[in-house]
Amino acid sequence: NGTAENRGKSPVRKPLSLDFYLSSRQTLDASATHLGSHKLSMMEAGSHSPFETQVLVPAQVKDGSYYLLARVDPKGEVVEVDEENNLLIAQGRILLAPDLVVSELKSELMKEGSRVSITGKVKNQGNRPVGRAFSLALFLSSDGSIDDGDLRIAVQKVEGLAADSATSFSLNYSLPEALGPGSYFVLAQMDSEEKIYEWDESNNIYWGSSLTLGPDLAITALTTNFSKDGRQIVVQDIVKNQGRYSVKQPFKVSYSLASKEVSVSSGQNLGSREVSTLSPGEASSATTTFPVGSFPKGAYVVWAKVDAEKAVLDMNRANNESRSDEIRIGPDLMIGGLATTLLPDGEQVEIEETIKNQGTLPARHRFQVAFYLSMDDRLDGSDRLLGNRWVDGLEVGTESRGKTVVPLPPKTEPAQAFVWARVDPEEVIGELETANNTATAGRLLKTDVDLVMGQLTPALISNGEQMVLTDTVKNLGPDAIPGSFSVAFYLSRDGVIDSKDLLLGERRVEGLKAGTTSSGTTTLAIAPEAGTGKLSILARVDSRNQVTERKETNNDYWGSSIHLGPDLILTELKGEVASDAHEIMVTQVVKNQGNRVTPTSFKGAVYLSKDIRISSDDLLLGKPVVASLVPGAASTARSAFPIPPSLENGKYTLLGQVDPDQEVSEIEEVNNDQAGGEFFLGPDLVVEAIKSTLSPEGDRITVEDTIRNQGNRPTSGNLEVSYFLSRNWSIDDSDTFLGSRTVSRMGPGEPSSANTMLSLLKKKIPTGRYFVLARVDGGNSVIETDETNNIRPTLVPLVIRQEKEKK
Template sequence: TPDLVGSLNVPQTVAWQEQITVNWSVTNVGFATASATWSDLIYLSQDAQLDAQDILLFTQPTGEQTPLLISQSYSQTQKLVIPQTTVGSYYLLLVIDPDNQQEESNELNNIKAQPFEVTAADLIVSNLAAPDTVVWGETANISWTISNQGNGKAIADWTDTVYLSADETWDDGDLLLSTQNQEPLEALSNYTITTNLNFSDFALGNYYLLLTTDFNNTQQETDETNNRTTRPIRLLAPDLSVSSLTVPQLEISQPGQTISLSWTVSNEGSQTATGAWVDRLYLSPDGTLESSIFVTDVIRNLSLGVQESYTASTQIIVPDLPDGNYRLLVVTDALNQLIESPTGEINNQKASVAFEIGHPDLVALITAPLQVTSGTTIPLTWTTTNTGTAPTLSTWSDLIYLSTDTLFDATDLLLGQFNATETLYSQTSFEAQISWNIPLSLSGNYHLLVVTDAFRTVKELGAENNNVTTSAFEIKLAPYADLAVSSIMAPALTLGDPASVEIGWTVTNIGTGRGRTEQWRDLVILSSDEIVGNGDDQVIMQYIHTGGLDVGDSYSRHETILLPPTFEGHYRLFVSTDADKIVFENQLETNNQASATNYFDVVSIPYADLVIPTLTTNPTANSSDLLTVSWSVKNQGIGITNTSSWTDRLFLASDAEGQNIIADLGRFERAGALAAGNTYQRSVSVLLPNGLNGTYYIVANTSGPKEFIYTTNNSRVSEAIQISLTPPPD
């Protein structure tokens, strides 16, 4: 008969919930084949005997292993989980053919027992570290340690949770702060978790941190009551509040105005406010931040303790804003640089009482007389009105101009300036006046332009387009004088050193009126040419005339002028009246000067004037031969020559004008003075140069005595001479 026996292999220790591998084998040690079908069973038992208290873990039919021949065996492997039970010593029992389906020679060896130890984990929170206080909105460092104080491995995956609770008992109202998933932990081992938690979703106050390991009880333990611990924690935060805002009592303000204000900020929270923050000032039409206009920032760099306060002050310049009602608005910690409590931001701002912002608007008005006369002084009066909603804050200047049109530009003539130094309130006016001396030469149609606030010192906020006003008027030209010089008398020739001359002239007013100038200067001028004023003029005398001239009246002057020693020359004599152009003549000054009809000559002594009336010679000649030349010299001046000797000269020229001199034929001295009107004759033979052949001319010249201005008539050119080459000798 067959005989089935088994062997069993299990781990020495097994933890709750741990999956283990069980190996067993069955051998037929009998003397016949085991051909029946049976089952192998695995039990958990507290001893090596099978009884009713043992727990069946697994049943394995053996249909695939039979028939089992003599000495033949089979092996089986199965994964099992030991159920939760008391920790301690146990046995796994392999039971072969428990129902005796296979007849065997020995039924008592069908059970095989293998001892092992059952262990279990016990997770416990051994440490929870956290600060006693945390500032709301900030991050706090939290750490905890979980230990497995059981004798078995914690093999399940579990979760550690941290809740914030108002008490030490967890409920659904507590706020989850952190979840940490964990993996198996060996017996008598631990782990530490460190994390940063943010506290910003709840109100300030006293709380508890609730730390629970294996929150969902996924890990079977010997003690489930030690998985949680608590720690008190307090949440703090500063809370800045603008408790007061002080501004001056303003009836009306305006752009550009300086306003002084102060405000107080208190810390009504439970934590000191540290670091720097910004108090920001706005102007708001309705006192809300949404519609406000930024004005300035004030930086706070000092800490502010709990229930402490500070008062800050500054000056602001009102920006350019449309007219209307506004409020000053101060916002502390405007950039949210501080972390305040959940409700701590709603009291960070405060608005002042409403006040009005307006602006001045200056408008000038001038009415010019319809017609004025040039050369008179008239008052110019205008009115400046503040048509705006606010008074002026600064001084300003009104400028008055003369213009040919109604447009103010750089071509207009500034007549005067009025500096306004008094405040001009809304809807009030003032009158200003200047005196204007109308230039005598001015006439025609003009406009007076008043430019109020010409230098833009008053902030009118876009209302400057009405700062210019105009008024048209006519300037009538006043009667004017027109001085004309006439009847100039001057000698044509004066002898003397120094010479004395008699000069006379007449000045007549041929204008439309007497004019306004009662004195002017007449000049007697000598010019070397026909032009006065080109640099060669000499003023030989000036006379001051006093007394105006009615239309058609005149004055005549006859003056004896002693000229300087050695003075002489050939001139034109001019008389210029009103030489300094101080008499207004309506641009009719061209007749202010005239000249004598004759030249004005001055010489110190009577002068000679030598001329050559005749010059004769042979019409033909040979080169290298002598040529006879005869000429006469006449003194056609007004006096005897001032010297008794001088030189006559002869030249040979190749042109009829005597300009191209080709030979100097000789110098011939004159001995004896020559009286006015007298003549002397000369005849000489001169040697012609060799090699001449052609037409030539004799040029005679005399010079030496003083001849005044008559020095260009001292030469004469002969008739043409045909000169031939000298025939060669035989």
């Protein structure tokens, strides 16, 4: 389709013939093939006649690239003012050829990775049939490109293919025993012997899905239960390697807690355990405990997932998950402390108690704590209710402390009476355990001595190997303490003194008068068994129970906390991408700025990310191992990591993480991440050189130019280089498009040079000085590292004159 124009001042009084030709050159000569003609009606002066017609390409025209030419009045039946402008060449070329592609390629491992099944489709998406047989070659490649190191699976013959038609293929292939574990790609190559002329030879290789040959990790058993105190989930599991390859590197088994209706990905992470290696057929069993967070009351399951980080080339990840039987979660109220004080009048008792919810759910309803008087050390129905207090619910892990004064029945002998407490006697709270809802403080005693801690201040010295403690003890009672007693100091992880805490040492106090204080400074060594992490400093006055007090519940004191352990940070992270983007060299500097040596070596992690935050969408490049670090020491490592060819082009940020698997217990865990520099993966097209020559007749321009891909990745598919005529060095709507040339796939650093002859419509171009500009990838079909360097002008302008000015 197009438009014919009568530019003359006289009308055309008879019909005209408009003829069309195919030519391999930009000239109309005897080698051109006549396609057909179209009749134009009579045309008035200055008028236009649009046309649209279909022509048949003769079968004898060979496959190839052609120009379409149109000539009006080819027999010269009309006398014209200018007979030289009757021929027009259409922009671009017409390609007549088949185009073979693999439109579909699927692969599946069978029989524990010993065989592979391959199916697919071959398509001719060109406009000409393939009239002869051609080959389809299938390869197994570890890097996604066909080379001498790949395993050729099969070569199949295809007996021709009509235009716009497809044919299917399938085969089963036994993998060699010597083939090592790893990730492989099934590649298909069309016309590997290059017998068929095609309009695009760059799309003959098809990259199918990847196959993983390696171990096969499966969870074969999983059971769960709660610990006796209800604070932990106990998980027992068995992981087995069912594949034919060994697992030679450590991997993790991760656990999460979820309601029965959701999948593993929606659950809350509990933690993990590590498995070092597994031979074929070998199994690893373990019992792992995890603290339980706050969950809605209900039924839950524990999900176990093996190798969630994909550290192992597992050939079958469908069996990497397993779900436990149902477990139930709820609150659990207990009496954590109970003390009684007989008031001076001998007729009332002051009761102090602490109620704690040690379950896994809050107690959301109001409940009471009831107090009873018993004449023996048992609580039963015969005991007398003294009083109660109410608690307005209790969150998980929190306490409610109360002080209640109740009257004693007349004629009660204190030395023979016991005071009991029972939490939630009406059972309004649905608990996991009710056996711990009662407690007694023992017999009522008369005493006027009361010891309390008034101050406890710690200070670390000697790089955290010792601690200086300053404390103050006071006797609040009206009576003096004649004998000596002890003040003990502990390191605790939960703020409550119990058998799990580490006793640091004691100081002795040689008696204490009524209302007076005793202060002391004690230097104590911190034993290695203190471990690492955030620890509380606790003190207990009269730790050996040498003094009988009227109140025993106020002897403990919680001082400030200290941090013991290493603290790992990344002080430097930088990377350098190879010229062809096949790998990145990363330099990391890891420092231990804590006060403890790291107990073992640990890993780092390096990622490529689209942003500056580490997430599951990022590409893990590797996990280099860092040797153990003493406090203040640093470790520098340079590692080369391959960049997968499948990683899409674009801008990436290098991210680093110290101890990603949390193998080291640190003072601070939130400072382990670090962002490095930004990198761009992809081609970068530039017009490296250009010069132009105007023909003596002034009717055409010859452009000699060189295009180069100065990026680090190849382009995909064909590119277009466009040429423009402009009065300046920039391209805008006022400039004249001259034509274009096509450039095939370009590798990193690869150039493309050409001489292109461009027809010049001289009647439409005013006289003047013009520059020729070349633009590569004007349609921005290629994502480049720099889109601003795609245009280059000639340095020397051309002088173009109108015909009449030449005369």
